[in-house]
Amino acid sequence: MPTRALSIDLKPFSVRLHFHGDLDFFLGAGDAEIEVYPPGKQYPNFSEKRLQIIRISRFVTDGHLGKLTRNLRLLGLDVAYHPLATDRQLLDVMERENRALLTRDRRLLMHAIVKTGYCPRSQNPDEQTIEVIRRFDLFTLIVPFTRCLRCNAPLQRVAKTDIIAKLEPLTKVYYQEFRRCTGCAQIYWAGSHFEKLQNRIGVIHSLLMGKSDV
Numbered sequence: 266m267p268t269r270a271l272s273i274d275l276k277p278f279s280v281r282l283h284f285h286g287d288l289d290f291f292l293g294a295g296d297a298e299i300e301v302y303p304p305g306k307q308y309p310n311f312s313e314k315r316l317q318i319i320r321i322s323r324f325v326t327d328g329h330l331g332k333l334t335r336n337l338r339l340l341g342l343d344v345a346y347h348p349l350a351t352d353r354q355l356l357d358v359m360e361r362e363n364r365a366l367l368t369r370d371r372r373l374l375m376h377a378i379v380k381t382g383y384c385p386r387s388q389n390p391d392e393q394t395i396e397v398i399r400r401f402d403l404f405t406l407i408v409p410f411t412r413c414l415r416c417n418a419p420l421q422r423v424a425k426t427d428i429i430a431k432l433e434p435l436t437k438v439y440y441q442e443f444r445r446c447t448g449c450a451q452i453y454w455a456g457s458h459f460e461k462l463q464n465r466i467g468v469i470h471s472l473l474m475g476k477s478d479v
């Protein structure tokens with residue numbers, strides 16, 4: 266069991282495994298955990314609690330993790346997501362944009378080109394969110410309401426006068442501060458949907474502060 270006290274020069278190496286039969290049998294069901302580490306300088310340091318300390322904060326999620334994606338974007342984190350993306354497309358985005366792959370598909374995670382990835386254990390999107398934040402140490406990067414929930418591009422403050430023509434009559438009257446997506450031009454303001462999103466952040470925050478080790 267590696268510990269901090271060891272100063273062995275851990276060089277990256279690869280292991281080729283040949284499986285005959287169902288891979289799930291070897292991996293086990295339910296709680297089996299798979300993480301993939303990159304070679305070279307980013308090889309993980311070992312800590313007391315976690316085997317992985319990797320400074321990577323950009324992700325690509327598979328089509329089954331839409332709610333996790335929305336949560337992470339809500340917190341301001343950069344998550345590429347296309348619900349209909351094929352496995353090949355996911356791997357392409359991961360590689361081209363240097364993102365960590367988040368998927369519950371263990372076979373995909375074990376693909377040879379996956380450098381950094383994580384398989385959320387929970388099936389609950391809020392718990393998955395906590396897992397990812399803890400696993401990748403994202404606490405200091407959380408800035409809610411700074412990223413578009415639809416397309417992942419950053420939001421930018423925009424003057425009301427610049428967008429007033431696009432606002433509904435009551436929105437024009439009651440709201441003064443707006444943000445616009447730099448990607449898809451979606452406009453955001455603190456309307457009725459805002460409260461639901463704040464509640465969601467509240468739930469995530471409570472889970473993060475909780476003692477349960479997700």
Ligand SMILES: [Zn+2]
Nearest residue numbers: 413416446449
């Ligand atoms: Zn957008």
